[in-house]
Amino acid sequence: xxxxxxxxxxxxxxxxxxxxxxxxxxxxxxxxxxxxxxxxxxxxxxxxxxxxxxxxxxxxxxxxxxxxxxxxxxxxxxxxxxxxxxxxxxxxxxxxxxxxxxxxxxxxxxxxxxxxxxxxxxxxxxxxxxxxxxxxxxxxxxxxxxxxxxxxxxxxxxxxxxxxxxxxxxxxxxxxxxxxxxxxxxxxxxxxxxxxxxxxxxxxxxxxxxxxxxxxxxxxxxxxxxxxxxxxxxxxxxxxxxxxxxxxxxxxxxxxxxxxxxxxxxxxxxxxxxxxxxxxxxxxxxx
Amino acid sequence: xxxxxxxxxxxxxxxxxxxxxxxxxxxxxxxxxxxxxxxxxxxxxxxxxxxxxxxxxxxxxxxxxxxxxxxxxxxxxxxxxxxxxxxxxxxxxxxxxxxxxxxxxxxxxxxxxxxxxxxxxxxxxxxxxxxxxxxxxxxxxxxxxxxxxxxxxxxxxxxxxxxxxxxxxxxxxxxxxxxxxxxxxxxxxxxx
Numbered sequence: 157x158x159x160x161x162x163x164x165x166x167x168x169x170x171x172x173x174x175x176x177x178x179x180x181x182x183x184x185x186x187x188x189x190x191x192x193x194x195x196x197x198x199x200x201x202x203x204x205x206x207x208x209x210x211x212x213x214x215x216x217x218x219x220x221x222x223x224x225x226x227x228x229x230x231x232x233x234x235x236x237x238x239x240x241x242x243x244x245x246x247x248x249x250x251x252x253x254x255x256x257x258x259x260x261x262x263x264x265x266x267x268x269x270x271x272x273x274x275x276x277x278x279x280x281x282x283x284x285x286x287x288x289x290x291x292x293x294x295x296x297x298x299x300x301x302x303x304x305x306x307x308x309x310x311x312x313x314x315x316x317x318x319x320x321x322x323x324x325x326x327x328x329x330x331x332x333x334x335x336x337x338x339x340x341x342x343x344x345x346x347x348x349x350x351x352x353x354x355x356x357x358x359x360x361x362x363x364x365x366x367x368x369x370x371x372x373x374x375x376x377x378x379x380x381x382x383x384x385x386x387x388x389x390x391x392x393x394x395x396x397x398x399x400x401x402x403x404x405x406x407x408x409x410x411x412x413x414x415x416x417x418x419x420x421x422x423x424x425x426x427x428x429x430x431x432x433x434x435x436x437x438x439x440x441x442x443x
Numbered sequence: 444x445x446x447x448x449x450x451x452x453x454x455x456x457x458x459x460x461x462x463x464x465x466x467x468x469x470x471x472x473x474x475x476x477x478x479x480x481x482x483x484x485x486x487x488x489x490x491x492x493x494x495x496x497x498x499x500x501x502x503x504x505x506x507x508x509x510x511x512x513x514x515x516x517x518x519x520x521x522x523x524x525x526x527x528x529x530x531x532x533x534x535x536x537x538x539x540x541x542x543x544x545x546x547x548x549x550x551x552x553x554x555x556x557x558x559x560x561x562x563x564x565x566x567x568x569x570x571x572x573x574x575x576x577x578x579x580x581x582x583x584x585x586x587x588x589x590x591x592x593x594x595x596x597x598x599x600x601x602x603x604x605x606x607x608x609x610x611x612x613x614x615x616x617x618x619x620x621x622x623x624x625x626x627x628x629x630x631x632x633x634x635x
Contacts, residue, residue: 157571157629159622165571166594174481178495186473186499190466190506198465206463210455 232256245285245306246294275320275442282313282419283435290428310423317438318416321409412441454519461509461520469509473502476524479596483525486591487532489580497535501528521598522605529588529606578628586621593618 157165198206212220240253257277264270285306289295295303419434460468480501485494505527579587592598592606604611 157626159626162575162622162626162629163594165568165575166590167597168568168572169486169575169595170482170597172482172485172595173478174485174491174495174498179477182477182495182499183473186502187470189503190469198460198463202463203460206456206459210452210459213451213455 232259245281245288245309246302271320271323272442275317276439278313278317278320279435279439279442282310282317283432285310285313286423286428286431286435289426290432311420314416314420314423318413321412321416321442408441412438415441457520464509469506472520472524476521477502479521480524480528483528483591483596484532486579486595487588488535493535497528497531501531504531519602519605522602525592525598525602525606574629575625578625578632581628582621582625585617586624589614589617590621590625 240249240256243249243253261270261273261277264273289303289306289310415434415438419431419438422428422430422434457468457472461472477498481494481498484497484501485491488494488497501524505524508523508527579590582590589603589607592603593600598606600611600614603609604614607614609617
């Protein structure tokens with residue numbers, strides 16, 4: 157008999173089992189003996205805590221470490237910004253603030269929201285630099301190097317704000333072009349419909365010339381013509397609203413750009429309080 | 444890998460719930476392990492009646508450990524049950540005052556083994572099994588125990604190492620020696 161044969165024979169001994177009658181009677185006896193002691197049922201909270209603890213113990217160390225790392229990464233990108241937002245440019249935690257802001261920016265996928273956030277961050281940096289430089293105990297000969305660095309940083313931040321704001325400005329004329337194209341198309345559609353219906357003896361009254369962008373029409377009673385013209389009227393009025401909105405955005409951007417230039421000038425004149433006020437206005441405009 | 448994690452998780456969960464004195468879980472543990480523990484005791488002491496009594500005592504002692512919160516040293520629940528069982532058997536021998544091997548080949552209580560075989564194969568196999576059973580009590584205590592745990596009750600090397608407080612390497616060596624010793628015993632007296 158080889159070891160293998162012996163092992164297979166030994167394995168078959170696992171079929172040796174106690175009497176079923178003994179099993180049944182002993183189970184009852186055993187349950188009766190333990191029934192008077194111990195907790196009957198654990199609460200939901202206890203079970204949750206036990207499951208969490210068991211999961212942490214069961215997961216291997218690398219998996220656990222990776223999980224913790226991911227958790228810290230996510231938590232720091234979400235809450236880190238708030239934690240470090242009070243750090244000033246001359247603080248050691250300022251770098252952590254910059255990192256957490258970058259992480260937050262990377263988590264925003266909407267380009268418009270991302271630009272707004274970037275402008276806010278850059279404006280806040282510029283304001284903080286101005287606030288630090290307005291303090292005479294810091295802005296002196298002793299900290300000459302640091303002051304020079306902060307001046308450079310301010311210029312960088314202001315250029316950054318300007319760049320983002322201007323990228324918004326370049327978008328506006330393009331939109332205006334699109335809108336005027338749409339207006340032309342809707343005018344064309346009205347004239348085609350008018351020609352078509354004139355053949356059927358229906359008259360369509362054109363709008364006043366000074367209301368070129370909004371084509372208001374008076375239509376003789378005919379259901380099909382009514383529907384067509386109604387659609388064109390709706391299109392035209394929506395384009396009017398768009399044009400108005402674009403014009404207001406354009407004005408806002410110009411105003412913000414002007415404020416940024418003024419803030420830069422005030423900074424060069426070392427009028428830091430005025431810089432902060434102007435940057436606050438920029439923030440308000442961009443909101 | 445995931446099944447391993449699930450197994451580990453379930454084991455940890457059961458141990459934690461037992462530490463919180465959850466009776467429901469202990470009943471599940473009893474149902475899942477009573478046959479194995481009974482078999483372990485039976486092959487160690489050789490008497491079915493004594494094995495019945497000792498099995499009951501083992502589960503009550505385990506419940507007592509749970510009540511007193513002394514489960515910290517056990518890595519797995521099975522390991523804990525076997526540790527309690529070993530101690531209970533030691534106590535049993537101590538009370539009897541001797542450790543005389545008892546033949547498992549008891550004519551009044553023949554060992555019933557359910558297998559799916561033809562009649563002639565079954566007869567051959569039964570004879571082999573009877574020889575093995577009759578020689579088991581003559582093995583060194585340490586060898587008998589490790590053979591029961593590994594080959595009859597299917598415990599892992601890790602569990603055996605935890606129960607016997609030996610390294611895995613030692614357990615492997617011990618298993619090899621135990622098998623060789625049992626084979627020699629069987630081959631020395633072929634016609635039982």
